[in-house]
Amino acid sequence: MQSMGGGRRKPAYPPLLLRFVLAVVVLSAAAPRCAAFINPRMLFLVKPDPIVLRDHGGALLTGNLTVNLLFYGRFTPAQRAVVADFVRSLSAPAPAPAPAAPPSVASWWRTTSLYRGGGARVALGRQILDERMSLGRGPLSPGDVAALARAAGHHRGAVTAVLTAADVAVAPFCVSRCGAHGRGRGGAHGRARYAYLWAGDPARQCPGQCAWPFHQPPHGPQAPPLVPPNGDVGADGMVISLAALLAGTVTNPYGDGYYQGDDAGAGLEAATACAGVFGSGAYPGYPGKLLTDPATGASYNAVGLGGRKYLLPALWDPTTSQCKTLV
Numbered sequence: 227m228q229s230m231g232g233g234r235r236k237p238a239y240p241p242l243l244l245r246f247v248l249a250v251v252v253l254s255a256a257a258p259r260c261a262a263f264i265n266p267r268m269l270f271l272v273k274p275d276p277i278v279l280r281d282h283g284g285a286l287l288t289g290n291l292t293v294n295l296l297f298y299g300r301f302t303p304a305q306r307a308v309v310a311d312f313v314r315s316l317s318a319p320a321p322a323p324a325p326a327a328p329p330s331v332a333s334w335w336r337t338t339s340l341y342r343g344g345g346a347r348v349a350l351g352r353q354i355l356d357e358r359m360s361l362g363r364g365p366l367s368p369g370d371v372a373a374l375a376r377a378a379g380h381h382r383g384a385v386t387a388v389l390t391a392a393d394v395a396v397a398p399f400c401v402s403r404c405g406a407h408g409r410g411r412g413g414a415h416g417r418a419r420y421a422y423l424w425a426g427d428p429a430r431q432c433p434g435q436c437a438w439p440f441h442q443p444p445h446g447p448q449a450p451p452l453v454p455p456n457g458d459v460g461a462d463g464m465v466i467s468l469a470a471l472l473a474g475t476v477t478n479p480y481g482d483g484y485y486q487g488d489d490a491g492a493g494l495e496a497a498t499a500c501a502g503v504f505g506s507g508a509y510p511g512y513p514g515k516l517l518t519d520p521a522t523g524a525s526y527n528a529v530g531l532g533g534r535k536y537l538l539p540a541l542w543d544p545t546t547s548q549c550k551t552l553v
């Protein structure tokens with residue numbers, strides 16, 4: 227169902243400066259009547275500079291967008307709340323301006339509105355629990371993930387995020403990626419396109435790749451891990467992946483939106499173009515300037531509804547061709 231595009235790019239940094247990145251693969255849908263799209267979108271240890279994402283002119287997700295959450299496997303209510311509150315915060319009204327107020331989750335999401343079409347206004351849709359794991363503990367294939375997303379509901383104006391628990395294997399989690407986004411076709415004549423994504427809880431599977439900087443990286447400069455803002459390496463790490471994938475999904479939902487270069491299978495997207503960057507002054511191994519919660523010592527860069535804190539990845543800003551950081 228998927229091919230791996232590994233090894234296309236050689237690391238540009240010496241090994242100690244390797245920047246490991248969130249890797250994203252666009253999965254193909256496994257729906258019987260669809261033409262399968264096989265479109266791996268994988269990132270390795272390279273960030274060419276400067277990055278320009280080209281607008282390939284295809285449809286983006288704009289206007290009202292519902293994000294459904296499918297929790298596959300066992301998550302605690304606290305973990306689900308971290309994720310659901312993040313989605314609820316994306317298009318929340320701006321709080322009254324206050325001096326020295328930290329950046330909001332909504333201000334982070336607003337960078338996606340600088341892309342053609344003005345961005346999407348996100349509302350949290352259904353939250354579906356599949357605690358008994360209808361397709362087993364895994365390893366789930368890309369086709370399984372597509373089937374789960376499809377079953378959760380697919381229509382224009384909705385994206386289903388399939389979130390897998392820490393003990394659910396998704397092949398090949400860790401090897402090269404922490405999540406993926408994809409697209410499928412449904413409807414009476416297979417003409418309706420829909421987009422979906424998958425992000426895994428990285429607490430037990432490659433936290434160094436998928437929960438950095440809350441966990442030590444597998445390679446490169448070793449700094450002490452940061453304290454996650456919600457006290458949960460898995461949930462806070464999964465939010466980083468979910469955030470990156472949502473930004474990639476709305477700005478390149480069908481493989482012909484914004485991505486680097488001309489090879490739809492290999493291009494960097496809105497967040498993956500800025501992998502490893504969370505605050506200003508980031509360099510390989512250092513996430514950049516962040517805010518610190520004085521009570522817990524946790525690192526964050528955005529605040530959502532109810533004052534909940536998050537660490538969110540930098541996004542590529544099409545008006546400046548730079549990675550935009552919040553702090």
Ligand SMILES: *[C@@H]1O[C@H](CO)[C@@H](O)[C@H](O)[C@H]1NC(C)=O
Binds near residue numbers: 289290
């Ligand atoms: C989008 O959602 C808002 C808030 O729910 C609603 O007021 C508006 O009419 C919707 N717009 C469209 C085009 O459906």
